[in-house]
Amino acid sequence: MKTKPYGRLLVLFVVLAMLFLWAPILIVVIISFDTSKFLRFPLQGVTLSNYVSAVNNEDFVTGFINSLIIGVGTAFVATALALIIVQGTRKSTKGIGALIQGFATSPLLVPHIVLGLAFLMFYSNLALSDTYVGILIAHTIITLPYGMQSIGASLKAYNENSEIVAKTLGASDTVIFWRILLPQISPGILSALILGFLVSFDESVIVLFLSGQNTTTLPVQILNYLEVRADPVIAAVSVLLIIFSGLLMLFINKVLKVKFV
Amino acid sequence: MKRHLRLSTILLVIAVASLAYLYLVPLVYVLRTAFSEPSSIGFSDSAALTLASFKELATNPYYVKILGTTLIISLMVAVMTALIAYPLALAIVLFPERIGNLLLIFVVTPMLTSSIARTFGWVVILGPTGLISSTLRTLGVAQPPQLMGTTFGISLGLAQIYIPYATLIMSSAFGALNQNLSYAAQTLGASKMMTFKRIILPLTANGLFSSCMLVFVLSASAYVTPQVLGSGKVQTLATEIYDSAVVALNWPMASALAIVLIVLYAAIMIIVNVVKAHAERIRS
Numbered sequence: 001m002k003t004k005p006y007g008r009l010l011v012l013f014v015v016l017a018m019l020f021l022w023a024p025i026l027i028v029v030i031i032s033f034d035t036s037k038f039l040r041f042p043l044q045g046v047t048l049s050n051y052v053s054a055v056n057n058e059d060f061v062t063g064f065i066n067s068l069i070i071g072v073g074t075a076f077v078a079t080a081l082a083l084i085i086v087q088g089t090r091k092s093t094k095g096i097g098a099l100i101q102g103f104a105t106s107p108l109l110v111p112h113i114v115l116g117l118a119f120l121m122f123y124s125n126l127a128l129s130d131t132y133v134g135i136l137i138a139h140t141i142i143t144l145p146y147g148m149q150s151i152g153a154s155l156k157a158y159n160e161n162s163e164i165v166a167k168t169l170g171a172s173d174t175v176i177f178w179r180i181l182l183p184q185i186s187p188g189i190l191s192a193l194i195l196g197f198l199v200s201f202d203e204s205v206i207v208l209f210l211s212g213q214n215t216t217t218l219p220v221q222i223l224n225y226l227e228v229r230a231d232p233v234i235a236a237v238s239v240l241l242i243i244f245s246g247l248l249m250l251f252i253n254k255v256l257k258v259k260f261v
Numbered sequence: 262m263k264r265h266l267r268l269s270t271i272l273l274v275i276a277v278a279s280l281a282y283l284y285l286v287p288l289v290y291v292l293r294t295a296f297s298e299p300s301s302i303g304f305s306d307s308a309a310l311t312l313a314s315f316k317e318l319a320t321n322p323y324y325v326k327i328l329g330t331t332l333i334i335s336l337m338v339a340v341m342t343a344l345i346a347y348p349l350a351l352a353i354v355l356f357p358e359r360i361g362n363l364l365l366i367f368v369v370t371p372m373l374t375s376s377i378a379r380t381f382g383w384v385v386i387l388g389p390t391g392l393i394s395s396t397l398r399t400l401g402v403a404q405p406p407q408l409m410g411t412t413f414g415i416s417l418g419l420a421q422i423y424i425p426y427a428t429l430i431m432s433s434a435f436g437a438l439n440q441n442l443s444y445a446a447q448t449l450g451a452s453k454m455m456t457f458k459r460i461i462l463p464l465t466a467n468g469l470f471s472s473c474m475l476v477f478v479l480s481a482s483a484y485v486t487p488q489v490l491g492s493g494k495v496q497t498l499a500t501e502i503y504d505s506a507v508v509a510l511n512w513p514m515a516s517a518l519a520i521v522l523i524v525l526y527a528a529i530m531i532i533v534n535v536v537k538a539h540a541e542r543i544r545s
């Protein structure tokens with residue numbers, strides 16, 4: 001007879017924990033279909049009109065477009081930067097190479113509220129406040145560690161022997177980079193791009209310091225809206241956001257088979 | 262052959278130099294500004310170094326209270342994490358593998374949804390016309406207790422955001438936990454409680470401690486959740502940094518608060534590492 005290493009108490013705990021983790025998500029989904037004009041329980045009826053109002057709201061649409069522009073820009077710049085750093089330091093994993101890698105991943109350790117303040121003060125000198133470039137630089141810095149992780153992970157699986165063979169056969173370093181290294185680490189690069197986009201798209205603290213009228217992103221619009229009112233329309237926006245990033249994540253996991261957790 | 266090598270080195274130098282200028286220099290600015298004369302127009306005019314902001318922080322009850330509130334919220338979130346994430350992580354390791362994996366997916370998925378959306382979910386649950394208040398009112402409670410605008414409400418929101426991280430870290434740190442050890446103990450006559458106290462807890466205490474500390478520092482620096490769920494009634498270090506910087510335009514004070522936050526961060530990281538090293542020394 002085998003006794004289980006856990007008791008009923010643990011099962012009960014797990015059920016309660018799941019309820020706790022999922023309650024706020026489920027409630028947002030439910031309320032997004034409510035007919036009421038403001039938050040109210042019990043629910044009044046079922047409708048899709050909140051979704052219609054959400055996609056017709058000019059603030060949300062501009063915010064979404066700004067988030068897209070900054071997100072895509074950040075993804076490309078951060079991935080290129082990550083590739084340069086990983087490629088440049090991969091042959092010297094000790095000493096200066098490790099130092100550079102540590103430096104480039106250090107933004108993970110600095111609270112965003114501190115980075116936001118730092119960028120606000122510094123960029124106001126460079127006339128970068130309320131510009132796409134300013135936010136793009138900030139987002140690139142916080143995204144870089146993720147990009148380096150993705151590319152670094154696929155570089156671990158990289159077969160250096162093919163590089164040696166190519167070299168013996170007379171290939172130049174440029175050819176080796178484009179024809180041998182890049183194709184082999186392309187899953188890492190693709191996931192760095194998507195991850196970079198998502199980090200930038202979801203970031204809401206630094207952008208609060210840096211964005212103004214011209215560059216308000218979707219998270220900032222949502223926060224501004226929430227200050228004034230909390231209603232089913234904002235729930236619909238949240239659900240759309242959840243679906244959007246959920247699909248991108250699913251794409252990374254299923255299509256690229258990259259795991260980063 | 263040489264040319265390409267040089268190109269990648271040149272690119273690397275450019276990358277590191279721009280990173281140093283656009284990331285490191287702004288952080289040094291924060292450090293420098295924290296020691297400037299307090300201001301209401303952003304930067305200080307005078308270049309003199311002063312401890313004025315820090316003196317204000319230590320003596321003005323307003324700031325002392327903010328520091329206390331921040332620590333209380335962080336502590337509550339850490340306790341909630343221990344109570345919720347720890348059993349979850351144990352279940353993931355101890356349950357049959359298929360159920361454990363399924364559980365892991367259910368824990369991680371909320372992590373992938375926008376944190377603003379989840380914070381809004383708490384507004385729906387805790388708000389004045391929200392789920393809890395409405396339910397209590399229907400049950401006959403005329404004036405249901407308000408959870409929004411309290412440190413407890415904020416802690417709930419933060420715990421929901423950080424528990425998935427903590428669970429992930431713990432469940433991977435609990436690899437040392439071998440199910441057979443528990444079987445062995447129970448075969449030898451140990452009760453479940455005894456097995457937990459003598460086998461499971463000692464093997465997992467370190468992972469539990471370091472994840473709770475991580476959650477503690479993350480909570481101390483969170484901005485969005487305290488801002489939204491605090492509904493203007495609760496100030497934390499992070500919300501005060503934002504208000505000082507953007508509303509009051511007192512950049513030296515905002516910087517001083519940022520330094521306090523970073524020192525708190527560093528102190529806790531050091532504690533975690535010291536405890537970890539100590540635990541390893543005991544084991545060997």
